[in-house]
Amino acid sequence: MKRGLEKIAPRFKLWLESGKTASVFGDGKWRLLNAINQTGSLSAAAEKLGISYRKAWGDIRNAEGALKVKLLDRHRGGKEGGRTRLTEEGKRWLREYGRFQAAVDKAVRAGYQDWLGRMQTAREGTAGEKGA
Amino acid sequence: MKRGLEKIAPRFKLWLESGKTASVFGDGKWRLLNAINQTGSLSAAAEKLGISYRKAWGDIRNAEGALKVKLLDRHRGGKEGGRTRLTEEGKRWLREYGRFQAAVDKAVRAGYQDWLGRMQTAREGTAGEKGA
DNA sequence: CATCGTTATGTTGAGCAAAACATATCGCGC
DNA sequence: GCGCGATATGTTTTGCTCAACATAACGATG
Helix, strand or coil, rough: CECCCCCEEEEEEEEEEEECCEEEEHHHHHHHHHHHHHHCCCHHHHHCCCCCCCHHHHHHHHHHHHHHCCEEEEECCCCEEEEEEEEEEHHHHHHHHHHHHHHHHHHHHHHHHHHHHHHHHHHCCCCCCCCC | CCCCHEEEEEEEEEEEECEEEEEEHHHHHHHHHHHHHHHCCHHHHHHHHCCCHHHHHHHHHHHHHHHHCEEEEEECCCCCCEEECCCCHHHHHHHHHHHHHHHHHHHHHHHHHHHHHHHHHHHCCCCCCCCC
């Protein structure tokens, strides 16, 4: 087996673009929706993800603006100070984009295994290949 | 059909990591190998890709260092000033990583189509869906 | 009507990767 | 041995994202 290749691992980033805007949706926003869905609060979601509230808020702003979709129902004031929940559209994005991402992840793993196999077998018969 | 979704397109980045090094190989280095293979020169390849020679050289340095593989045969001096060609290993990386990338690209497109379909059909029977 | 916790939003600073700039080295051919 | 064109490599500038900081608005509740 070709040494060195064992330590290597594939990584990928997936996102959606729309014209000028570099990334209208991707893993970060997906995680954010997920956290909001679990916590019922934008600030709590931000803290959970280890990002600033400022960034979380800005991300949502950009996503909703670019997609022209209302992802969240947000409310200020009240006993709890406020709350945020996903709209039906938001839930749909969370669910379906998650599936999309999972499918790509699966393909990357499979493609990587194929690649590994090809990189290794391509040297069969090269001599000096002492097995374990 | 849900409006807005037509303008959206999926993008992805794929790369290989090894421990501490963030990216030991990816699309940029693949393109670079490809251009070197076509031009027979590192500087010509850099110009072709619109990147500085400094960056191209550094990328090769990092890749060869992290992978512990000799990707290029480089020569200085001579009438032409110098030249650079891919080693057999270099050609193998070019070919096989290209296939890996192509497979992932295909999966992304397919996954995106599935996603699009799900995002659109999920609203059938919602009323107000006046066709073109 | 004062309090409290959350949403809302502008502003400034820090960190990092790429671009830009600057030289040095090599070696064949004339 | 001088020149040309490509490789080799250190240094400086910049540009962009995210973190950090600061402050306002909101509104149910006691």
